[in-house]
Amino acid sequence: MKRAILTMLVFAAACSSPSVPAPSATSSITGVPPSEVPTAISLATPEVVGPTASPSPASFPSSTTTPRRAHPDEGVRPHALGTLAGDWIFVAKQVPYPDNIWAELQIWAIPLDSGRPRIALAYDVSLGGIPEAIFDIAPHLHRQFSPDGTRVVVSVNGALVVVDLQTGARQPLGVSGYFPAWSKDGSKIAYVSYLPFAQVVPPEQAIFVVSAGGGPEREIARIGYGGQAVEWSPDGSKVIVALQDGIALVDVASGRVLQRLTDLASGVSFASWRSATPQIAMATGRCDQTSTKLVGLDDAGAPERTLLDMGEPCPTLRVGDPRWNPASRAELLYVATRANLGAMPHEYRAHILNTTSGRDTTLPFDAYEATWTWQGDSVVYVRRAATGFFGDSVRVWRRDGTGERVLFEDTADPRLFGIASLRY
Numbered sequence: 267m268k269r270a271i272l273t274m275l276v277f278a279a280a281c282s283s284p285s286v287p288a289p290s291a292t293s294s295i296t297g298v299p300p301s302e303v304p305t306a307i308s309l310a311t312p313e314v315v316g317p318t319a320s321p322s323p324a325s326f327p328s329s330t331t332t333p334r335r336a337h338p339d340e341g342v343r344p345h346a347l348g349t350l351a352g353d354w355i356f357v358a359k360q361v362p363y364p365d366n367i368w369a370e371l372q373i374w375a376i377p378l379d380s381g382r383p384r385i386a387l388a389y390d391v392s393l394g395g396i397p398e399a400i401f402d403i404a405p406h407l408h409r410q411f412s413p414d415g416t417r418v419v420v421s422v423n424g425a426l427v428v429v430d431l432q433t434g435a436r437q438p439l440g441v442s443g444y445f446p447a448w449s450k451d452g453s454k455i456a457y458v459s460y461l462p463f464a465q466v467v468p469p470e471q472a473i474f475v476v477s478a479g480g481g482p483e484r485e486i487a488r489i490g491y492g493g494q495a496v497e498w499s500p501d502g503s504k505v506i507v508a509l510q511d512g513i514a515l516v517d518v519a520s521g522r523v524l525q526r527l528t529d530l531a532s533g534v535s536f537a538s539w540r541s542a543t544p545q546i547a548m549a550t551g552r553c554d555q556t557s558t559k560l561v562g563l564d565d566a567g568a569p570e571r572t573l574l575d576m577g578e579p580c581p582t583l584r585v586g587d588p589r590w591n592p593a594s595r596a597e598l599l600y601v602a603t604r605a606n607l608g609a610m611p612h613e614y615r616a617h618i619l620n621t622t623s624g625r626d627t628t629l630p631f632d633a634y635e636a637t638w639t640w641q642g643d644s645v646v647y648v649r650r651a652a653t654g655f656f657g658d659s660v661r662v663w664r665r666d667g668t669g670e671r672v673l674f675e676d677t678a679d680p681r682l683f684g685i686a687s688l689r690y
Contacts, residue, residue, distance in 0.1 A: 333361050333370040338390035342422050345385050346434035350416065350690040353378035353639065355646055355673060356386070356407055357660050358684035360393075367394050371403065373418070373684075375431070376660060376673050378639065378646075383674050387429050389422045399468070400424075400458065400493055402444035404656075406535040406587070408637065408686035409447040409495050412478070415688040419446045419455055426457060428478070439480045445495040445534075451502030453478055454518070456486075458493060473507055475518060486521045487514065497537035499545075504566055506537045506546070513537075513548065515566050524566055532558065533586030538598075540590045544621065547573065547588040547598050551580045558583050560600065560619065573598070573621050584611075587635060593642025596622040601633055614650040631663060631670070634682075640689040646673075651680030658682065 355376040360369040371391045376383040391403040402421045411418050419428050419439070426439040426446055443457030455478055460469045473487040473496055490510035497506040504524065507514045508531035515525045529550035531537070537548045544562040551558035560574040576583055584603050591597035598619045605611040616633035619626050629636075629645065634657035636647035644664050648657030658680030663670040676682065 333363055338363065338368040338370075340390075340423050342387055342389040342420060342427050342429060342436055344387040344429050344431075344434035344436060347375055347384060347386055347431050350432055352690060354415075354688050354690065355660060356411075356684075356686040356688065357648065357674065357682055358405060358407055359676070360391070360404070360656070360681040360683075361679070362393065362681075367392065369393055369403070369681075373407065373420075374674065378662070378673070378687075386431050387418075387420070387434075389420065396468075400444045400460075400471070402493075404683050405445070406495065406635075407684040408589075409497070409535075411686060411688060412448050413450055413452045415690055419448055421446060421457070426455065426476070437480065439476055441474070441476050441480075441483045443474065443476075443483075445493060447495045447498060447505075448478065449498045449502035450500050453502055456496045456498070456505055456518075458489070458495070459483075461485075461488070473505070473516075486518055487516050487523075494531060494534050494536065497539050499539050499566065500541045506539065506548070508536060513550070525563075527561075527570055529559070529561060529570070532580070532584055535587040538588045538590050542590075542595045544573075547590065547621075549585045549588055549600060551584060558585050560585060560588060560598070562621065574619055574624070574626055576602070582606075589637055591618075591638050591642045592640055593638075596620050597642070599636055599638060599645065601636055616645065616647055618645075629663065631661070635685045637685050637687045639687060646685060646687055648682050648685050651677070651682075654680055656681045656683045660685065 355378055357374050359372045359374060361372060362369040369391055370388050372388045373386045374383050375386040416432055417428050417430050419426055421444045424442050426441055426443045428437040443459040446455050446457040448455050454475050456473055456475045458471055459474050461472050471489050471492055472485050473489060474483045474485050476483045487507045489507060492508050494508040503518055505516050505518060507516050513527040513529055513531055514523050517524055530552050532549040532551045539546050544564045546563040548561050550561055556579055558576040558578060558580055559572055561570050562573045563570055576585060585600050588598050588600040598621055600617055602615050602617055603611040604613040614632050614634050616629040616636040617626055632650040633647040634650040636645050639646060644662050646662050649659045649661055651658035658677045659675035660673045661670050662673060
């Protein structure tokens with residue numbers, strides 16, 4: 267109860283706003299891609315693969331993404347998708363209200379092979395407020411799905427809600443939290459939230475877990491001030507946690523730290539854990555002249571080893587969002603960004619690292635985020651927009667050199683992020 271009261275206090279300023287007038291502008295989403303494909307720009311010293319062919323046009327018509335309401339509300343608005351089968355891509359999009367203080371966050375479902383993209387659900391997020399507060403307004407969706415992909419957990423005004431994508435049913439979990447991550451065995455959800463009232467303002471944060479069906483929450487790790495989702499082990503017994511001074515592998519049942527690393531987590535999405543060896547890949551980097559690296563662990567008790575040393579520190583170079591190829595034991599996809607000191611990143615490049623040979627390949631496109639198809643023969647990515655903070659389209663790049671295909675595009679109001687690939 268105390269933490270629920272605290273959440274309301276901290277977010278009172280961020281969530282209180284006068285009535286917002288009806289949207290005055292419409293941004294269009296179309297399946298007709300531009301004919302120009304960006305050429306490769308090397309990061310560090312990797313191999314660069316050749317240019318792709320021009321994207322082929324998708325078959326679905328234009329859609330609009332104006333907020334569906336005249337002003338924000340506190341609920342989640344599901345749109346039942348019905349029975350899901352085959353391969354689907356999910357992506358999030360912010361659609362600001364006219365005052366640019368609030369936005370509707372839409373989660374779109376896109377059939378990979380054919381079919382029309384559809385909104386799966388939407389809810390409102392605050393784009394302004396107390397700087398020290400937690401802002402979960404641009405989620406990395408791939409950790410938020412249930413293992414079978416039919417449900418997703420979202421943080422709506424600080425409250426965790428599970429939405430059934432097929433039926434549209436909503437289930438509040440009765441806890442306050444942010445950056446939720448569903449365990450890979452399906453039994454639990456971990457999330458970031460505030461500690462009970464203490465002697466510091468703003469209060470420190472911790473990782474909590476709750477049953478996927480709701481119930482009492484339990485603290486498992488204190489993180490200070492972070493705001494990064496955990497990465498679950500395949501059996502749901504352990505998590506990787508980003509701390510202020512390092513990274514910890516934590517036993518969920520006891521809260522015991524199994525291993526502690528001095529490296530700092532790089533980015534909001536920094537780790538990937540699978541059953542095959544090496545099990546764990548993490549993006550790390552301190553902004554104190556220490557090189558940005560990808561590190562690996564064969565298992566939770568194994569020593570850390572360097573998979574790739576980029577040879578440059580942040581903020582000049584950052585790596586993040588590593589994702590194992592589901593069809594290959596040796597391939598790791600990640601995104602590297604370049605930035606000048608004090609400026610926003612100006613270059614986003616997707617890479618594939620072969621962890622056996624050490625060969626690092628730069629892919630020939632600008633990627634804000636990237637993931638694999640389940641066959642492992644293609645990369646689905648959010649193309650970095652020319653302006654703004656996010657991406658302008660979702661594209662599939664085929665590794666056999668036959669080009670790429672546009673699944674979803676909005677160049678008029680480019681605010682796409684949070685890509686996830688699911689198979690039903």
